[in-house]
Amino acid sequence: MADTVNNTLDPQLNRRGFIKGCTMAAAALGLSDAMIPKMIEAAESGKRPRVIWLHFQECTGCTESLLRASHPDLARLILDIISLDYHETIMAAAGHQAHHNMEETVENHAGEFILVVEGAIPTKDNGIYCKVSDFTAVDTLAKVAPKAKAIIAIGSCAAFGGIQAASPNPTGAVGVMDLVKGKPIVNLPGCPPNPVNLLGTILHYLTFNRLPQLDSLGRPMFAYGRRIHDQCERRAHFDEGRFAETFGDEGHKQGYCLYKVGCKGPETFSNCSSVRFNDVDVWPVSVGHGCVGCTEPGFWDSMTPFYERLPKVKIPGAGIVADADKIGTTVVAAAAAGVGIHAAVGIGKRLIRGKKS
Numbered sequence: 001m002a003d004t005v006n007n008t009l010d011p012q013l014n015r016r017g018f019i020k021g022c023t024m025a026a027a028a029l030g031l032s033d034a035m036i037p038k039m040i041e042a043a044e045s046g047k048r049p050r051v052i053w054l055h056f057q058e059c060t061g062c063t064e065s066l067l068r069a070s071h072p073d074l075a076r077l078i079l080d081i082i083s084l085d086y087h088e089t090i091m092a093a094a095g096h097q098a099h100h101n102m103e104e105t106v107e108n109h110a111g112e113f114i115l116v117v118e119g120a121i122p123t124k125d126n127g128i129y130c131k132v133s134d135f136t137a138v139d140t141l142a143k144v145a146p147k148a149k150a151i152i153a154i155g156s157c158a159a160f161g162g163i164q165a166a167s168p169n170p171t172g173a174v175g176v177m178d179l180v181k182g183k184p185i186v187n188l189p190g191c192p193p194n195p196v197n198l199l200g201t202i203l204h205y206l207t208f209n210r211l212p213q214l215d216s217l218g219r220p221m222f223a224y225g226r227r228i229h230d231q232c233e234r235r236a237h238f239d240e241g242r243f244a245e246t247f248g249d250e251g252h253k254q255g256y257c258l259y260k261v262g263c264k265g266p267e268t269f270s271n272c273s274s275v276r277f278n279d280v281d282v283w284p285v286s287v288g289h290g291c292v293g294c295t296e297p298g299f300w301d302s303m304t305p306f307y308e309r310l311p312k313v314k315i316p317g318a319g320i321v322a323d324a325d326k327i328g329t330t331v332v333a334a335a336a337a338g339v340g341i342h343a344a345v346g347i348g349k350r351l352i353r354g355k356k357s
Helices: 015-029 033-043 061-067 074-081 095-108 137-147 156-160 195-208 235-239 321-330 337-356
Strands: 050-055 083-087 114-118 150-154 185-188
Touching (some): 015 033, 015 074, 050 095, 061 074, 061 195, 074 195, 083 095, 095 137, 114 137, 114 156, 150 156, 156 185, 185 195
Parallel strands (some): 050 083, 050 114, 114 150, 150 185
């Protein structure tokens, strides 16, 4: 279809890049090396699922982070293994022609396509605060979602409402799961989420013909099953009571734990620290900025002020996969006196060592 996104494999995405992308996704999924050939076979099978990608209240940052991922070029890889029938940002068609492409897929391939939603959905005043092609986001979602085989809410806005839903939420913004019922929904929160998590979700679907296991918030366990705190390279400093007290101090320069300057890693579930961003293999904490908790519901309200330490309330459990489901919706209320306890233990160790010397 000439009007849709061009899905022809770009020559820049060579065989090495293709295999590297599949390997990264397999690693993110926690699959053994033996599964990588099966995943590659599934990606090359030609069974490209149709995808409609809708944009609502958002900054397009989720799409931009995908388009700028390279080595391997994840955008080209994803576009090669799916048939992207509608995406306002990158499709060639515009206006009524573009809208026709979406309607054609919805009507002629009902129950076959995957719906990706980027952005929150405003519900106040009949949804007038977000309209595309003279249709409100509420109306478009109500028309397309029931005919999708499954739905992926990409980014914190689509998953939980994002900044649009922050208090006082003047437009009545909500996430997809607040409006759509009776359909499989995968939430990939983050501001933005790592493109590897989208690739992993798609390849899991192609390889096993089912969506990945989800926690109670609809997030894939492979990507959101553990706390950032438990996988952080600064964790040893935390356990020993070594903290940056202010940005730019000696502790900050030495790479000490960022808990005291507001890091929300102890109550945030994501794989940011293990599946990193960009070609230089970094994530916010590795370059000296604390986690802001962007994968959690309502983080603009519950995690702010971003540069103040967490309240001293104990987090239950040891941060293993099962905790993501148990803590889930109450993770913010169950914040971190354990943090204070660990810090005190670390400081105690240092005092004891000082007395011995």
